[in-house]
Amino acid sequence: MKTYSYFILSSILLFCVTVQSTAQTKESVKKDSIPFLQGIWIEADVAPVFERALINKNAYRAQGNIQVNLKNKYYPVIEFGYAGADKTASNGIEFSTSGFFGKAGADLSMLKPKPNSTQKNNNFLVGLRLGASRFNYSLYNQTITDNYWGNSETFNLESISSTKLWYEIAAGMRVEVFRNIYMGWTIRNKHLISKTESGQTTPWYIPGYGIGNTSVWGLSYSIGYRIK
Structure with missing residues (x-):
């Protein structure tokens, strides 16, 4: 009888331990059940229009990007485009330039996904970009005056090759307006890494960066489609 009672007690304890272990395993699986790849966006920037x-009115730009959603938290992105001015x-000095540019970086979601689909598909993102552009620019009708003789000479500088690097601090929102159709805006603060060396001319406009040789602000307004 004692042996029988011991067997029953042991069976009950084993059952309890098994149930608890199974519950913990299910909870762990639930926590880790978010797939690594959550979506891929292809977007076009309509802000340049x-x-x-x-x-x-002196500058023009066309830009798009591809961004990946990893676990609803991390958003690597590649941006590319063509710009000129x-x-x-x-x-009377004339300036002209055009060229391709590219950017690479990542955003971090600042919102915790909510259970309902509307909330979990909307995001507030902050991130960084590293940008680069290799382009040619020209200057026409530049005049140099000899202060001693008082003579002036007008000349042109054509197809000056230049490469510029910069980084951007970005913040913005993306909202799902229809199924798999997204709209969003991004504010960017840009800082040049490449500086103009002494004795060189400074391009008035840098494709992908904008006007100026100092930090500048930029705005993107994108429309995109989620393909996965």
């Missing part, structure tokens, strides 16, 4: 019409200054 409004920039050219309302802000800077043509401007005549008040002193």
Whole structure:
């Protein structure tokens, strides 16, 4: 009888341990059940259309990007495009440039996904980009005056080759407006890494970066499609 009672007690204890172990395993699986790849976005930036019409009629730009969602937390991205500018200054000097550019970086989601699908497909993102552009630019009607003799000479500098590197601090939002259709905006603060060396001319416009030789602000407004 004692042996029988011992067997029953041992069976009950073993059952309890097994149930607890199974529950812990299911909980662990549930926590780790978010697939690594959560989606791939292909997006086009429509902000340049409004920039050219309302802000800077001398510059033009076309830009797109491909971004990957990893575990709803990390968002590696590659951006690429073509940009240029043509401007005549008040002193008659003409500037012209065009070229391709590329950027690579990653964003981090600042929102914890909610159970409902509307919330989990919307994001507030912050991140970094490293940008590069290799381009040619030209300067026309530049004038040099000899202060001693008082003579002036006008000359042109054509197809000057230049490579510029910069980094960007980015923050923005992405919202699902229809099934797999997304819209969003990104604010960027850009800082040049490559500086103009002494004795060299400074390009008025850098494709992918913008105007100026110092830090600049930029805005992207994207429309995209989620393909996975």
